Amino acid sequence: MDTRARRWTRAALARLGLIPLARRAARMIRAPGVPTIRPTVLRVIAHDPAAHTQGLAYADGELYESTGLADASTLRRLDVESGAVRQLIPVPGVWAEGIAIVDGELLQLTYTEGRALRYRLPALEPTGCLWYDGEGWGLAATHDGFVMSDGSAVLQLRSRRFERLGEVRVTLAGRPLDGLNAIEFVDGRIYACVLWHTDVYEIDAHSGNVHRVIDCSELIERSRRGSHRDVLNGIAFAPDRRTFFVTGKHWPSLFEVRLPS
Secondary structure (H helix, E strand, O other), X not given: OOHHHHHHHHHHHHXXXXXXXXXXXXXXXXXXXXXXXXXXXXXXXXOOOOOOEEEEEEEOOEXXXXXXXXXXXXXXXXXXXXXXXXXXXEOOOOOEEEEEEEOOEXXXXXXXXXXXXXXXXXXXXXXXXXXXXOOOOOEEEOOOOEEEEOOOOEEEEEOOOOOEEEEEEOEEXXXXXXXXXXXXXXXXXXXXXXXXXXXXXXXXXXXXXXXXXXXXXXXXXXXXXXXXXXXXXXXXXXXXXXXXXXXXXXXXXXXXXXXXX
C-alpha cells in the first residue's frame, strides 16, 4: 500500500469512528461569551438509515442529499415533505462528500479524488467536473462563489470556476475549531457541523469567529441513531421556509428546525 493509500485508509477509518484518531475532538464545547441556543423542531421526517450522509442542499422546493462510502456513494433527490427518495444516482469510484447548488447546477465534492462533480438541475444530468487540490468535505454556495471545508479549521473561498481565492480561519473563543465538516451559508453566516461534535456552529463568514453555538443534543437524542459513530452531518437552509433541514449519518430521522433570532 503506497503512502497516499495508507493516509486515505487511516483518515477514512477515523471518520467512521474505527480508530482513536478522532478522539482528540471534544463532543461538546462551551466557550465563555459565546451564546448557546437550541433549535425549535418543527417536523421530524423519515430518512434512509442506510444513507451515509455527507451533505444536504435545498433549491426550489427540492431537498438533495450526498451520501458517501467507497463504492457506495450516491446523489439523491428527496421529497421535502415525506423524506422519500425520489431519485437516486450511484456515484461509482469515489467517496462522495458535500454538495452545493448555484445557477441551476449542483456540485458534489469527492473526498480525496480532487474532483467536484457537476450536475444540471432538475434532472441531475452529469455535465463534467471541476478540479481542486486536497480533501473535500463540506461545500456551500455563497453570493459569488463557494465556501469549502477540508476537515481542518480553515474554510476555503472559491470562485464559481472553483479557483481558490482565499481562506477563513475559524475560531471559537480564540481557539481553532478543527474538524469542520458539512456547511451551509446564509446571510453572511456559515453554519458548520464538526466531526464528532453534538453542536452546529454559527460562524461569521468574514472574521471566522463563532458567534453562536447551536446545541443539537435534542436532535441526536430523537434521531434514533444506532451508534455513536452515526454523527451529526448534513445541514441545508430553505429560504422560502426560513428553516433548516438537519440530519446525520445513518439517522432514521431528518429534522426541519428553526433557529431563534
